[in-house]
Amino acid sequence: MDKTSSANPSAKARQRAPLATRTDLHPGAVAAIGPALNALLADAFALYLKTKNFHWHMSGPHFRDYHLLLDEQASQVFAMTDPLAERVRKIGGMTLHSIGNIARLQRVLDNDADYVEPQDMLAELREDNRAMAAQLREAHDLCDEHRDVASASLIENWIDETERRTWFLFEASRSQDSGAH
Structure with missing residues (x-):
């Protein structure tokens, strides 16, 4: 038997207590916004690792230039993860x-390719960031719908950062990929 629970019977009860954060958002809002933010969080982790992968395997x-650009971008993506996760918890999710x-x-x-051409790396990350900007906008609309101003405010900054990453990746690959939009 756990010494903590035998010495303090209320400790065992606390361990079984659900992690419920009080919020003034409607339960339906939490049920809609929490999963949307968690999907963004999963995407942020996946994009972070992919960006670091390309940073490590650049040639x-x-x-x-590309190595430093991708390192900067990976750090920016990773910086989104804790605020996203904490926002989910703050709203009760x-x-x-x-x-x-x-x-x-x-x-x-x-x-997971063993080798990716540098221009293909930039193009792939550009499209991933473009898709992330669209998903951030969808989450923003959902937050607006449920009057979650705090989540929407965070997302607005991340949209701007994501568009900046997309722009830099486009410009860095422009000489060989001038037709990309």
């Missing part, structure tokens, strides 16, 4: 628990 004549949980929710596709 070619623009190695230094449960957030991600594991890598398996991330894998089930992520919409950003993994790239």
